[in-house]
Amino acid sequence: MPYKELKMYQTGTYAVGNRLLETDERTVQSRTDxxxxxxxxxxxxxxxxxALGARYVLDAAMRASRGELIAANATGCLEVFSTPFPExxxxxxxxxxxxxxxxxxATGVAAALKAKGRDDxxxxxxxxxxxxxxxxxxxxxxxxxxxxxxLYVCYDNEAYMNTxxxxxxxxxxxxxxxxxKPVGAEPGNVFGQGKNAPLIxxxxxxxxxxxxxxxxxxxxxxxxxxAMEIRGARYLHVFVPCPLGWGAAAADTIKIxxxxxxxxxxxxxxxxxxxxxxxxxxxxxxxxEDYLRPQRRFxxxxxxxxxxxxxxxxxxxxxRNIARFGLLDDGPTEGKGLMEMLAESxxxxx
Amino acid sequence: MLRQIEGSRxxxxxxxxxxxxxxxxxxxxxxxHIVEHLSDLVRTGDLERxxxxxxxxxxGAMSVAIGASAAGGRAYTATASQGLLYMAEALFNAAGLxxxxxMTVANRAIGAPINIWNDHSDSMSLRDSGWIQLYAETNQExxxxxxxxxxxxxxxxxxxxxCMDGFILTHAVERIDSPAQEQVDAFLPRFEPRQxxxxxxxxxxxxxxxxxxxxxxxxxxxxKQMQALDLIPEIASEFERGFGRxxxxxxxxxxxxxxxxxxxxxxxxxxxxxxxxxxxxxxxHSVGALAIKSFxxxxxxEVRLALGAAKRVVxxxxxxxxxxxxxxxxxxxxxxSGIELDGHTVVAGLGGRPITGRSLRSLLLEALDGGxxxxxxxxxxxxxxxxxxxxxxxxxxxxxxxxxxxREIGIVAASSH
Numbered sequence: 001m002p003y004k005e006l007k008m009y010q011t012g013t014y015a016v017g018n019r020l021l022e023t024d025e026r027t028v029q030s031r032t033d034x035x036x037x038x039x040x041x042x043x044x045x046x047x048x049x050x051a052l053g054a055r056y057v058l059d060a061a062m063r064a065s066r067g068e069l070i071a072a073n074a075t076g077c078l079e080v081f082s083t084p085f086p087e088x089x090x091x092x093x094x095x096x097x098x099x100x101x102x103x104x105x106a107t108g109v110a111a112a113l114k115a116k117g118r119d120d121x122x123x124x125x126x127x128x129x130x131x132x133x134x135x136x137x138x139x140x141x142x143x144x145x146x147x148x149x150x151l152y153v154c155y156d157n158e159a160y161m162n163t164x165x166x167x168x169x170x171x172x173x174x175x176x177x178x179x180x181k182p183v184g185a186e187p188g189n190v191f192g193q194g195k196n197a198p199l200i201x202x203x204x205x206x207x208x209x210x211x212x213x214x215x216x217x218x219x220x221x222x223x224x225x226x227a228m229e230i231r232g233a234r235y236l237h238v239f240v241p242c243p244l245g246w247g248a249a250a251a252d253t254i255k256i257x258x259x260x261x262x263x264x265x266x267x268x269x270x271x272x273x274x275x276x277x278x279x280x281x282x283x284x285x286x287x288x289e290d291y292l293r294p295q296r297r298f299x300x301x302x303x304x305x306x307x308x309x310x311x312x313x314x315x316x317x318x319x320r321n322i323a324r325f326g327l328l329d330d331g332p333t334e335g336k337g338l339m340e341m342l343a344e345s346x347x348x349x350x
Numbered sequence: 351m352l353r354q355i356e357g358s359r360x361x362x363x364x365x366x367x368x369x370x371x372x373x374x375x376x377x378x379x380x381x382x383h384i385v386e387h388l389s390d391l392v393r394t395g396d397l398e399r400x401x402x403x404x405x406x407x408x409x410g411a412m413s414v415a416i417g418a419s420a421a422g423g424r425a426y427t428a429t430a431s432q433g434l435l436y437m438a439e440a441l442f443n444a445a446g447l448x449x450x451x452x453m454t455v456a457n458r459a460i461g462a463p464i465n466i467w468n469d470h471s472d473s474m475s476l477r478d479s480g481w482i483q484l485y486a487e488t489n490q491e492x493x494x495x496x497x498x499x500x501x502x503x504x505x506x507x508x509x510x511x512x513c514m515d516g517f518i519l520t521h522a523v524e525r526i527d528s529p530a531q532e533q534v535d536a537f538l539p540r541f542e543p544r545q546x547x548x549x550x551x552x553x554x555x556x557x558x559x560x561x562x563x564x565x566x567x568x569x570x571x572x573x574k575q576m577q578a579l580d581l582i583p584e585i586a587s588e589f590e591r592g593f594g595r596x597x598x599x600x601x602x603x604x605x606x607x608x609x610x611x612x613x614x615x616x617x618x619x620x621x622x623x624x625x626x627x628x629x630x631x632x633x634x635h636s637v638g639a640l641a642i643k644s645f646x647x648x649x650x651x652e653v654r655l656a657l658g659a660a661k662r663v664v665x666x667x668x669x670x671x672x673x674x675x676x677x678x679x680x681x682x683x684x685x686x687s688g689i690e691l692d693g694h695t696v697v698a699g700l701g702g703r704p705i706t707g708r709s710l711r712s713l714l715l716e717a718l719d720g721g722x723x724x725x726x727x728x729x730x731x732x733x734x735x736x737x738x739x740x741x742x743x744x745x746x747x748x749x750x751x752x753x754x755x756x757r758e759i760g761i762v763a764a765s766s767h
Binding site: 068072083091100139148 | 417
């Protein structure tokens with residue numbers, strides 16, 4: 001299943017318009033018959049990457065399942081801004097249980113449906129980075145290793161945003177959060193920590209793992225569609241900038257997501273049973289600094305005396321991703337297993 | 351069908367007769383035989399249309415049950431002790447969401463120190479989680495209560511835990527009349543959820559409720575437990591008509607009618623207590639016993655009626671509220687509000703220490719003599735504890751309490767100094 005690259009761009013914006021595409025290639029969101037599973041009226045911040053991502057993911061999943069879809073949601077921004085009792089923005093069957101159990105609740109829903117012989121109804125589990133890589137990791141891993149028929153989507157805004165921007169296991173090095181302030185010996189989040197959830201998912205050798213961003217919404221929908229064609233445990237990790245938490249302009253959400261990809265900070269790829277099967281190449285590489293500057297969570301690295309050492313380390317991280325995943329045109333990618341990819345970070349391409 | 355069978359297996363069979371659709375299992379002594387047996391039944395096809403999920407933890411297991419129940423599936427799991435605590439957050443969640451999950455709790459002590467033997471600390475520690483709590487006196491009753499539990503849970507839309515003493519009941523092999531499928535089908539209708547996750551009628555479950563509505567929503571769980579106070583005896587009566595034996599209910603009095611002194615207890619210890627009561631009655635003492643079978647909801651009126659005329663009430667409990675004393679006795683006291691009588695708390699059997707007929711007899715005689723204190727620890731080596739406390743307070747090098755006490759009484763032979 002190679003990454004399907006759309007080659008039509010409106011010049012200057014890199015946006016892929018629907019107008020110039022065949023009808024069957026247009027996004028679900030552009031259709032008047034979209035399910036609007038996350039409908040308007042919710043309380044997300046202006047420019048919220050998660051709301052954007054969730055809208056695309058759920059409507060694409062609803063289309064793929066012909067409207068037969070149940071969602072289990074972890075505690076977090078998405079849950080809180082969408083369900084202030086007695087109102088709800090959800091137009092599909094939806095359950096929120098606890099912070100750390102969304103994958104297990106999804107497993108339970110899928111099990112009940114299976115017992116009832118209703119394999120036409122599909123299940124999606126969703127949560128933020130905190131609920132997925134930290135407090136929910138045990139349940140997620142259990143769902144993966146049992147190969148339960150659940151598509152789990154992580155909306156990664158790289159911190160515990162709902163509680164006021166605390167550091168999570170997905171917070172990048174040097175980033176400012178309320179628990180990793182730019183004070184002390186190592187300003188911002190420390191280096192050498194953090195979990196790579198997509199690689200963890202790959203290590204479970206589940207049928208499908210993919211990453212995506214809200215800068216490439218066609219790609220995001222395609223991956224959901226592809227995931228929904230498969231039975232078993234599937235994982236989708238979506239990079240969703242948070243204007244409030246990252247200190248970025250609300251209008252820059254998509255731009256920042258694009259810069260994350262184009263700098264190599266966030267690799268966009270697909271993997272099947274632990275092997276990479278498709279990679280979204282960098283179109284026009286940018287230095288990591290271009291990605292960092294628009295975000296006040298990295299502001300302490302700039303100013304009169306820029307922290308060039310840290311910026312160089314962050315660049316090295318991005319370069320490592322480029323090497324591992326072959327994000328620039330001259331690198332081979334398909335078929336790489338997890339261990340091969342990890343080895344490359346030490347010794348360069350083999 | 352009459353069989354000579356281990357308690358756990360009999361419970362497993364009873365659960366299977368209730369046609370669960372999702373069983374999520376995580377092993378912990380002493381419930382493990384239940385989930386192992388259910389695994390066999392699912393694998394062999396004996397239990398059809400049932401998904402058996404091997405959870406990664408008890409928290410995972412209860413979460414799977416929550417998802418399954420919310421999707422309209424009849425869900426079951428079993429746990430004990432540390433496992434029950436590990437799913438604590440999920441227990442409150444299930445009760446708050448009104449999901450009729452049934453769970454066996456094979457009562458076991460809670461660490462530290464780690465201990466796998468029977469007491470009631472586990473279920474007592476979660477008595478306020480919103481779950482209905484039923485206590486079985488015998489393996490037959492444990493079997494019967496599971497059938498009643500599904501019926502009760504689905505009628506009030508609250509989860510139910512069936513508590514049975516770990517090892518004492520779970521691992522005892524005795525004569526059980528196992529309900530037949532037709533009997534259970536006649537007693538337990540299909541699960542008709544009050545609400546469920548259904549693409550045909552989408553709804554939002556688990557919204558965020560602020561101060562303007564939380565109070566009322568939370569109260570509903572209490573209101574449902576109050577409804578259960580009426581329903582539990584009704585279901586027990588109907589069970590008796592259908593299955594030919596008394597099981598369940600709110601309380602059970604044994605020779606309490608004219609008793610001056612009544613001993614109150616939960617679970618299997620009632621068997622030993624009844625023998626002691628009979629003995630003492632033979633000797634002319636006015637004694638009786640009261641089994642509390644539904645601990646949540648707590649049958650305040652029934653307990654008041656059963657005990658109100660007695661002169662003396664001795665509550666024997668297998669749990670300890672560290673820092674205050676009795677748990678069951680506090681609840682019993684609430685039922686006796688305004689009534690003046692001698693009340694005594696006896697904490698016994700912690701960590702599986704046997705409660706002997708002989709000890710119970712001495713205890714009751716002491717009570718009848720007027721010599722029983724307000725709070726007693728039955729068969730606990732008080733002198734040993736006193737010496738240990740003096741040693742700890744003496745400035746001697748601190749060491750593990752348990753080890754030094756065991757060394758004192760000669761169980762641990764090796765000594766490092």
